[in-house]
Amino acid sequence: xxxxxxDPQALSIQEGENATMNCSYKTSINNLQWYRQNSGRGLVHxxxxxxxxxxxxxxxxxxxxxxxxxxxxxxxTASRAADTASYFCATLNQAGTALxxxxxxxxxxxx
Amino acid sequence: KAGVTxxxxxxxxxxxxxxxxxxxxxxxxxxxxxxxxxxxxxLQFLFEYFSxxxxxxxxxxxxxxxxxxxxxxxxxNVSTLELGDSALYLCASSLVVSGGTEAFFxxxxxLTVV
Numbered sequence: 001x002x003x004x005x006x007d008p009q010a011l012s013i014q015e016g017e018n019a020t021m022n023c024s025y026k027t028s029i030n031n032l033q034w035y036r037q038n039s040g041r042g043l044v045h046x047x048x049x050x051x052x053x054x055x056x057x058x059x060x061x062x063x064x065x066x067x068x069x070x071x072x073x074x075x076x077t078a079s080r081a082a083d084t085a086s087y088f089c090a091t092l093n094q095a096g097t098a099l100x101x102x103x104x105x106x107x108x109x110x111x
Numbered sequence: 112k113a114g115v116t117x118x119x120x121x122x123x124x125x126x127x128x129x130x131x132x133x134x135x136x137x138x139x140x141x142x143x144x145x146x147x148x149x150x151x152x153x154l155q156f157l158f159e160y161f162s163x164x165x166x167x168x169x170x171x172x173x174x175x176x177x178x179x180x181x182x183x184x185x186x187x188n189v190s191t192l193e194l195g196d197s198a199l200y201l202c203a204s205s206l207v208v209s210g211g212t213e214a215f216f217x218x219x220x221x222l223t224v225v
Contacts, residue, residue, distance in 0.1 A: 033213070033214075040219070041218050042117075042216035042218045042219050043201065043203075044216070045216075048213060092212060097161070097166045099144070099203075104153065
């Protein structure tokens with residue numbers, strides 16, 4: 001079953017704009033991760049945020065985590081056409097041995 | 112350092128056949144997980160192996176099985192294929208980092224059952 005649920009399901013923006021994706025999850029977590037997938041290929045790890053962190057940056061990526069609301073957001077600033085992909089949030093199952101993914105947000109950036 | 116390698120990349124099988132997919136993890140990674148991705152169900156966890164032992168299994172029928180070898184390479188097998196098994200099968204090898212586990216994914220095997 002899905003642990004994280006991303007919102008929106010699809011997002012279309014112009015190059016240079018910012019893109020914000022949200023993720024909600026159900027159970028308590030130690031950390032939350034974001035992955036990117038380009039058109040039916042493998043997933044690429046973007047960023048991991050721990051449960052005691054509220055915000056984390058990596059290049060043009062900014063991730064926030066609100067454990068009281070069980071939600072996280074991924075902000076991509078100054079988007080580029082190359083950012084076109086699906087983005088997934090993921091948390092670990094209770095055993096800590098498997099990632100549970102949301103259904104993802106499909107981002108389309110047009111030039 | 113070489114990434115996670117999955118073979119084959121594409122596969123077409125007929126209903127009722129069986130299939131074996133292979134995954135070579137990043138050198139030094141001892142945990143290998145398998146996921147199935149379909150448009151309808153999204154990414155779903157199949158199973159995870161660590162040091163040749165299956166530590167966790169997702170909610171899939173017994174037709175789906177796997178194993179891990181002493182060199183950490185892993186295979187998954189699907190027997191008596193059904194049309195609904197058509198999917199992208201992703202393998203990930205994992206490394207424990209500060210605060211969590213980071214997974215590195217292969218490019219996947221696209222299985223089509225006809």
